[in-house]
Amino acid sequence: MTHIGGPTVLIEVAGWRILTDPTFDPPGRRYAFGWGTSSRKKTGPSLQPEEVGPVDVVLLSHEHHADNLDDRGRELLAQVPLVVTTRAGAERLGRAADGTRGLRPWDRTTLDAPARQPISVTATPCRHGPPLSRPIAGPVIGFALQWEGQEHGVLWITGDTVLFHGVREVPRRMTVDTVVLHLGAVRFPITGPLHYSLTADEAVELCTLVQPRTIIPVHYEGWSHFAQGREAVETAFAASPDHLGERLHWLPLRAVDKL
Template sequence: MRIFVTGASGWIGSAVVTELIDAGHQVVGLARSDASAAALTAAGVQAVRGTLDDLDVLREAAGASDAVIHLAFKHDIGFTGDYQGAAEADRRAVDTFGDTLAGTDHPFVVASGLAGFKPGHLATERDMPTIDGSPLSIRMATEQAVLALASRGVRSSVVRVSPTCHGEGDHGFMAALVAIARAKGVSAHIGDGANRWPAVHRLDAARLFRLAVEKAPAGSVLHGVAEEGIPIRDIAEVIGHHLDVPVTTVTPETASEHFAWLGPFLDLDVSASNTLTRELLDWRPTHPGLLEDLNRGHYFHAPSSVTPAETTSDQFPVRVFGGPTALFEYGGLRFLTDPTFDAPGDYPAPGGSVLTKTAPSAGSPAELGLVDVVLLSHEHADHLDRSGRALLADVPLTLTTPDGGKRLGDKARGLADWESVELDRPGGGTVTVTGVPAVHGPGPREEVEAFSGQVVGFVLTGDGLPTVYVSGDNASLDAVRETADRFGPVDTAVLFAGAPRFEGLFDGAPLVLDSATAAEATRILGARRVVPVHYDSWAHITEGRDALQAAFTAAGLADRLDWGHLG
């Protein structure tokens, strides 16, 4: 069969692709980025560029295929605050597939979950989850819509995948728990930790998806479950043992503070049977169980990062001072980002609001030495404070937004999107600095700029030099994709993160990349190294270093992180 797979380059999807190809099927995979497309092509898959929002792309690919396996889900937003948005996007994609496949009798297999069942009840394939209008139940309603397609001439089936689909290379829930325990110095569970999660090995799950697309009857519910339920306390104890940290408990009230986005999920009590699935498809899980897999040790390899001893000419040192301020030398010139050195306290912001600085900078202007160029993304008080403005008078050149270039005097130059300036290097040659798009909030750029003003990012290039991206206060992955299309892959990305939010502005959505989208930006850019900034020192920052570390670990990108040299 010619099978169209969404999420084909993901954790489960890449295993499903291998399983299908080994069984003689032709696979077409949805690819969100050039990197994903390249990975799929290398695996023998025909790549189709697009996202779950590109409904015409989904419709065309499904119509040209003999079967569809839908694995993709917007985990980057779903597990970092907007589960409803992710679930609604999933439903639109499913409805598009259903309309396309109606009357064909083609297989349509959809990944679902095991949430929504009564705690303490062993869920079977015959049980239907509770639909109560909550964001989580939106996905459960999508499952029922898939099953209803059987009456429209679609051989539809649902695979309810265990909350943890584990294996070597896993960057999901288990990897996030390990990262949190490492960062916090304790391995925690919620309450007495008796609540349970089912588990399945990734390779066993992949085989189930193949069997489903090949022979599951229309309207089938299948359980991707190898182990019915493992107490979270047992998982915490194994993690504590391997990291040599204490095992402790947190209350349900403090779970979100300790586990961040993972807290609500970790508090679920879910157990499920696979008896009917095994009987229907003769599926037999054969790979290690979760605790055995954890005890094999691969989850506990310490994340690497660039250190001074490992620094190469392509990985130059970056000094960080807190907030958005960083200093680095590139091509013999010294660049400073968004200078902020004022003391902690309250500072006025546009619209009569107040920005509160919570920590002192890790240095002062007097300790910087010579600065050749300031890269100023914009002029808000948390990016250019009074000390920073005074510093500009002593710097030969400030590159900033087009509006900022008009306001800041003769030493400032504004850069529009893709506009470049050539800077002479000591000893000959030039460094090129190009202005690149940045959007300081969610939504269309022109609408965001009406509230937040202009923001600019920068790309630095030069003969024999690495490519450097400085994002500025950007919340748009589309802007990152535009930059990656012209300059990727990049060697170093100085990513502004921290998910700053303000009540009443854009419904509280992040104005800059959150931790998950920073990890996705890294993947889009193909960045060899990421130096995060703008994740501390201000009260409106909502995600700090721990959240970034957990998100990059979950995305399999922890080895890209370089926290810089303080001060």
């Protein structure tokens, strides 16, 4: 895995090059998220699109927030053979029908290509905010990846979500070996203490249920709407009675542009 910044990770496995939530815009701009909310991008990507190389598949948790798909990320989509995203997102992207697959939670699709090992992708539930926020925050999904030869369990990318019954269902349905956690405890001044992504404490509670061998934090830095960064995550995990802090693995970021 290569962490490019925010939620953007390049996963190279079983002959595939899979990119999550492409964000490649430079820092400095403020983006509107709707209903009076906005955020300023503070950190640029560690790699430019041309440095990433060819991408076989984009796993796009949602396309309606710029911290998960920005302008340069949208340009990249035109060069990618397949995008897997939400049903609503697939319709809005307007790509060719065979180049986009829209999934609802617990739908499954298979990545299949000549001379490559098939990968099963299951859409996992997300709720991108407090109760009753879905009509405002919009649909989001995570992704659970399985392929032949996995030794200990699936690779799960949570997507932008808070802790709710939908994500608690994931460890009941599957064994997770590695979890890529979207964190940051997103908050906006207009909605006060309400948060729209996992807090550090919620992440600890979720990982206590999941019991993954490896925990990879992403999407906790680089934007003004993040209320918690690496220090808060490390503190919360260090206090876990299950010693979950020993399972944290911070993917290195190369030098990036910062404001």
